[in-house]
Amino acid sequence: MKRTHRMYGFTLIELMIVLAIIAILAKIAVGLYISYSLESRRSDGINALLNLSNEEEQYRSNNTTYGSLAQISGNAASPQGYYSLAISGTSATAYTITATGLGGQANDTQNGTACATLTLAASNGTITQTPAACWPS
Numbered sequence: 629m630k631r632t633h634r635m636y637g638f639t640l641i642e643l644m645i646v647l648a649i650i651a652i653l654a655k656i657a658v659g660l661y662i663s664y665s666l667e668s669r670r671s672d673g674i675n676a677l678l679n680l681s682n683e684e685e686q687y688r689s690n691n692t693t694y695g696s697l698a699q700i701s702g703n704a705a706s707p708q709g710y711y712s713l714a715i716s717g718t719s720a721t722a723y724t725i726t727a728t729g730l731g732g733q734a735n736d737t738q739n740g741t742a743c744a745t746l747t748l749a750a751s752n753g754t755i756t757q758t759p760a761a762c763w764p765s
Contacts, residue, residue: 662732666732666733666735666736666737666743667736667738669708669736670733670736670743670746670762672706672707672708672709672710672711673706673710673711673727673729673733673746674727674746674763674764675706675707676703676706676707676711676713676727677713677725677727677746677748678748680697680700680702680713680715680725680748681725681748681750683700683701683702684700684715684723684725684750686700687699692720693718693719694715694718694719694720694722694723694750695715695718696718697713697714697715700715702715705730706727709730710729710731711727711729711730711746712727712728712730713725713726713728714726714728717749721751721752722749722750722751722752723749723750724747724748724749724750725747725748725749726745726746726747727745727746727747728744728745729743729744729745736762738759738761738762739761741759741761741762742759743759743762746758746759746762746763
């Protein structure tokens with residue numbers, strides 16, 4: 629009587645193919661995670677710009693011009709620290725607030741538009757938010 633031995637398990641080639649598939653999926657997942665993280669952290673800069681804009685309007689209601697960052701008691705960094713903040717071009721009718729991405733946030737993009745620097749400018753009652761692709765619609 630002839631006995632046949634049946635082998636169970638996986639070959640080395642099969643294991644390498646599975647590892648390659650897992651590596652490809654992991655690479656895709658990490659890339660998507662990083663882009664979504666950058667986009668979600670962008671809200672830190674946008675909220676900081678909007679808060680400073682409100683503080684500018686409050687300051688202007690009591691003074692003849694818009695104020696500097698020190699005059700309105702603003703912070704030089706966003707609440708979560710992903711952006712540095714600056715105010716420039718202050719006058720009786722205008723101001724510009726800029727949030728510049730720090731660290732990894734300097735690589736933030738939205739549909740090919742660089743979102744590392746967000747700007748909110750007010751001039752004669754008109755608010756301009758640039759780059760437009762980086763702001764929520």
